[in-house]
Amino acid sequence: MLGKFFQKPTGENANRVPPGQHLASGFPVLTYGETPQVNTDKWEFRVWGLAVPKTFTWEDFMALPQSDFTADFHCVTRWSKLDVKWTGIKVTDFMEAIAVEPQAKYVMEHCYGGYTTNISIDDFLREENFFAWKLFGEPLSVEHGGPMRLVVPHLYAWKSAKWINGLEFLENEELGFWERNGYHRRGEPWAEERYSF
Numbered sequence: 553m554l555g556k557f558f559q560k561p562t563g564e565n566a567n568r569v570p571p572g573q574h575l576a577s578g579f580p581v582l583t584y585g586e587t588p589q590v591n592t593d594k595w596e597f598r599v600w601g602l603a604v605p606k607t608f609t610w611e612d613f614m615a616l617p618q619s620d621f622t623a624d625f626h627c628v629t630r631w632s633k634l635d636v637k638w639t640g641i642k643v644t645d646f647m648e649a650i651a652v653e654p655q656a657k658y659v660m661e662h663c664y665g666g667y668t669t670n671i672s673i674d675d676f677l678r679e680e681n682f683f684a685w686k687l688f689g690e691p692l693s694v695e696h697g698g699p700m701r702l703v704v705p706h707l708y709a710w711k712s713a714k715w716i717n718g719l720e721f722l723e724n725e726e727l728g729f730w731e732r733n734g735y736h737r738r739g740e741p742w743a744e745e746r747y748s749f
C-alpha cells in the first residue's frame with residue numbers, strides 16, 4: 553500500500569515519471585539537518601575557485617534577468633512532483649555576471665548550513681537550470697530553501713541545493729554531502745542513477 557499521499561502515475565503523466573518513482577500529492581519537504589534562517593538583507597552569494605571571486609548581495613541577484621519556470625521534480629527517495637512553478641534567474645543568465653576559467657569542469661554547490669552537492673559544468677550550464685526565489689507565485693518558504701535555491705530539473709533533486717550561497721568552480725571532480733555518503737555522483741533519474749554502489 554502506498555497510502556493516500558502517493559499515487560501510481562497513470563495516463564498521460566505516466567511517461568513523465570521516471571522508473572521507480574511515484575507522484576506525491578502536495579510538495580514534501582526533504583532536509584537533512586537544521587533549516588538555516590537567512591534574511592535577504594544579510595544574504596550573500598559567492599563564487600570562487602576557478603572563477604574571478606565575486607560576492608553578490610540580494611539586490612545584485614534581483615537585478616539579474618527574471619524568468620518563470622515550470623519543471624518536474626524527482627527525489628531519489630521515490631517521490632516526484634510534476635509541473636512545479638518557480639520564478640528566478642536562469643543559470644545561463646547568472647553566468648553572464650561572472651568570469652569562469654576554461655579549465656573549470658566541475659562545480660561544488662555550497663549552502664547555508666554546510667550542505668554541498670557536486671555537479672559537472674555540462675550539467676550545470678543547461679538552459680533549464682535556475683536559481684529560484686518564488687514557488688507558485690509566493691516568496692520561497694524557508695523549508696523549501698528560501699530565500700534562494702538552485703533547481704536542476706534533469707537530475708535527482710538532491711542536486712537542487714536549498715539555501716544556496718556559493719559556487720566553487722573546480723578542475724577535478726569532488727564529492728558533495730550525499731555523494732560522499734553513497735549517492736551517485738551524477739544522479740540522472742531516467743537512468744536511475746541513485747547510488748554509487
Ligand SMILES: Nc1nc2c(c(=O)[nH]1)N[C@H]1C(S)=C(S)[C@@H](COP(=O)(O)O)O[C@H]1N2
Pocket residue numbers: 579580581582583584585626627628663665667695696697709710711712713714715716
Ligand atoms: N541545503 C540543502 N539542500 C537540499 C537538501 C538539504 O538537505 N539541504 N535536500 C535535497 C533533497 S534530498 C531534496 S529531495 C530536495 C528537496 O526539496 P524540497 O524540500 O523543497 O522538497 O532538496 C535538496 N536540497
Ligand SMILES: [Mo]
Pocket residue numbers: 582626627628629709710
Ligand atoms: Mo531527495
